[in-house]
Amino acid sequence: MRPFKHLNAKSVSEAVTALAGGKNKALAGGTDLLGTLKQNILPTYPNTVINLKTIAGLDYIKEEGGMLKIGALTRLADIAANETVKTGYAALAQAAKAVATPNIRNMGTIGGNISQLNRCWYFRKQDNRFNCIRKDGEECFAVSGDNRYHSIFGGVKTHASPCTQECPAGTDIPAYFAQLRAGNWDEAARIIMKVNPMPFVTGRVCAHFCQNKCNRCKTDESVGISSVERTLGDYILDNAAKFYKVPEKETGKSVAIIGSGPSGLSAAFYLRKAGNKVTVYDSKEEAGGMLMYAIPAYRLPKDIVRRFIKVLEGMGVQFVLNTTIGKDIEPEELEKKYDSVCYDTGTWKRPVAGISGEELTIFGLDFLVDVNKWMEGKIGSEVFVMGGGNVAMDVAVTAKRLGAKKVTLACLEPRDRMPASAEEVARAEEEGVIVMPSWGLSKVVEENGKVKGMELKRCVSPWDEDGRFNPQYDECEKIVVNAENILM
Template sequence: MKPFSHINAKTLDEAVSALHSGKSSLIAGGTDLLGTLKDNILPEYPATVVNLKSVPGLDYIREEGGTLKIGALARLADIAENPAVTEKYTALAQAAKAVATPHLRDMGTIGGTISQLPRCWYFRKPDNRFPCLRKGGSECFAILGDNRYHSAFGGAKICDTPCTRECPNSTDIPGYFAKLREGDWDAAAQIFLKRHPLPMITGRICAHPCQKGCNRNQTDKSVATNCVERTLGDYILENADKYYAPPAAETGKSVAIVGSGPAGLSAAYFMRKAGNKVTVFDVKPEAGGMLMYAIPAYRLPKDLVRRVIDIYKKMGVEFRLGIKVGTDVMPEELERSYDSVLYATGTWKRPVMGLSGEELTVFGLDFLVEIKEWMNGKLGQEVFVMGGGNVAMDVAMSAKRLGAKKVTLACLESREKMPASPEEIERAEAEGIIIMPGWGLSKVVEENGVVKGMEIKRCLNTIDASGNFNPQYDENDKKIIEAENIMLATGQRVDLSYFGEKYEIQLNRRGFLDIDAATGMTSRKGIFGAGDAVRPGLAIAAIAAGRRAAAGMNTYLGVPNTAVTAAPGPLTFDAEGVTATEPLVLRELSVEKRRIDLEDSTSATREEALAETRRCMNCGCHAIHPSDVAPALIALNARIVTSRRTVDAEDFFAVKVASNTVLDADEIITEIQVPAPAAGSKSAYMKFAFRKSIDFPVVGCAVVTGSSPRIALGAVATSPIRAAKAEKLIAGKVIDETLAEAAGAAAVEDARPLRATKYKVQIAKTLVKRTLLSLK
């Protein structure tokens, strides 16, 4: 056992103050925390143990004004033997007596037993060998591992799952997957659209970093989120009138958005949904920004982008195209004419590299924008592309599809560190692109202004000792790649020259708009920034930035923002579906049939997408709350008083990281209050356990009969639960064998057992019946 400080608190204030100080833990009964200290099961080891049992006056049991009041330090043994508790609050007395051995009951306190840690093999494994969700990890190992003692009613969402954390937009992927598994495409769409209005686009083009975070990568292969998102996006597009309807009411506020790429379109959607008048300005003749002009049609069909723009127009979004801010309309004019302005322009500007012969090269983005002009044969037989991202892959594959016989792509990074997605790299190689990782540019090889090739040199490292991007080269290791055209896809720059010198707006040291991180507002009041104009990145990051900017603009305008909440209810998954190891793969054209203007892949059917959602583990925690007393308090409609608030027992047992209650780190239980039972009501508690020497419940059941019956089950779910359907069934009726059996069946109607917890459902069903019959 590691050394720790020990404090015998003399008052509650002293205990709270000690908890405020940092890594401290309370001890009341002793067994749970001592086990933690001995086995070191948690990554955060307490430096100080605060003994609460030394605080006087917290061990009382008394009735006052029709309410039973029990001090948090009252021993379970005393509660079990108290005449008033035994006679009037029988379920509580029976539950207190049911807590393991007489020795533990004599040590244990009521405050300690209801706030104890979860009962889970993986959580309590010594030496932290299983970094589960409750210990700050990313996975509940019970989903695919031994789960016989875990929840039979679904899991609990105690933190964002790794897929959601990896998504720049924090999309609730498990939430909408769960609705799809239920067959509710509308609910899935609503969950998705709360954060992201363009799934039909990102389902096709997003690099989907969420899949890198998927816990399935630890055992087999990630869930194919991109395939499911694409099919859901197509469904939303087919039902656009429902999901992109004009707002029910207008706010009277008007906003201008400069830029119609992913950030601008995202902001326009959320601003219009809120009821604002939205006008989008763009210099191009068609809206869509990079989506329309920079992404090849074989990845994102142009007609699909046009359909999205048409849907926006039906929502009431106005597009003013071919308008150049800074020339056709000035920033000052926009600021005067609209209540708020958002700048969300893209990175269309070519960076200057200082390379010898750079003027003879082609900017990769210009090549993609002007792709039709390259169809007349001027591309040449050999093309060299520099860059390791997805844009570089697009340039290389587009060149190949336009007829180049040989396309060579080089990049500074090693193969493992290339910024392009593995799928795009594999696709490029399948089409014959020669990829050379670990090489940098030296100089353009030319004769009388005619490109002959590119001299490259070995890149030893892209990062220096300080962690900064500072490529180091071997000047003695060089080679020449013959080429008729050299295309540079090594990055783009944002062009903010439209502001002019007189329009004072703060830029950061990198030359991007400097915004408030929380609101998206620039240094000018009412002027906001998002997307590449603030920080270049993935389309999904731009969409997230557009949504955040819209929220900031609404706040600035005094327009309410719609709350974004997670899907309610227990987390469930398909016990059979999670055993499938191979992910969904889209149907694609063969390499021979791929063209520059035809989409490569076909969306999965809804049936295929549904099957893939069944592979999702819906990574919540499935550990159960082990307290016998907890369901008795819920059935008796008790209240928990803390050093800070009073909480209904039914709301007290909320699950969060490393905890089974709503208690904050410096919050202490002081008293339990149980209202006097209604006239004619009776209560009882029963449990089923395997190991009498330890006697943790496999299932616990507390029942209160009478005019307003209450039934609570413990150890079957992540927190004690009310059996509402069973309560409704028995209300106002005389309990007999038939009714008790029906109530048992109703109590487990919503069970969603794991592979090995089906037996708990039968036990719970029987236990409800027996507990009810014990009160006849």
């Protein structure tokens, strides 16, 4: 610490005069200033430190005119312990008690804490060694550093944590993890259910991009967020009566939901929870959409989906099945019957690749839906699958389990940027699936109307220079993969 002069101010006016030049610093509790002086991180070092604690009458707590008045030199510990504050202003008392450590609270003042420089040293560092979020960087270093304890709410509350930012639903993962660590399972359940009514499903099938951004990855490997979510989800489903209750008040409004897949079921839960009368329409025999018909049972047991449907029915959600909109009932009729209509029809339509012989291929989603008809050896000994996502992995693994001796999967993306989770890719390879990254479709190889294989061409990049999906190919590098059935 460099040398400086010290002045015990006798009055506010004396302190103001001493600080007027801008080269001196005020000292109250000293918990902030002394640390910055020792670390030498201030832009300019003070010539004189003015002690404010010698000014009488600035440390008080009193109610006056229907207001609570607190003197600037009142210590945080005194605020936390004051009966008037605890009785009439409980949140303030709790906040003061939560700041830092007892030593800090016994020295730090309310005025100093309000006016201090941001307490985080990562932010304070003047040479911008730490390009944190508050400096327009991409990371809050306090989330995993010691400075998270300097905030009343903790560093993770200064912004959305990296894992939460990666979650499509915006799940507050650190918040429900904290409740689980404290043994508060019900509160953890309520936190996750604010944005996700079926963690027992997503814990099993979600790609969990959150784990790619877990802070632990910088040290060793990600926390098993998916496993924790699945365990919490199973707890929620096992204790459904706690979390899926009939609303206490009805709005008198009615909503029709078209489609009973994950989107439709989520909408049904939140709309019913809000007190609306909800009716879900679906063309299938059972509700659940892709959850019931497309995702293989080894990833998502169908009993899980059926139990969730029963839970929603217990809340008062009605399901009308075997009903096709536009055939059995017209959209206009629904719009007249209900106050609102929510369309959650999903993506059942097959995309067009535009290659020669495409009509001889099989839509992968149809394959998963009609998997039973393939159980009698019709899959063939060699199968080709196109796609790099989790659905493609499901198709490939299912084909392998149905008896195909050789299953080859190709995708446009390079290995490290495949949409499928690393776990699903590893599972497919463990089952014997051959994975070929960076290859695109050229044409179906056929003979007399029968599939013989797929000609592939090297994919240099699935994206153009602007990062948009626009595959770039090397037409000079092509190979043929033999196959009796092609699933796309």
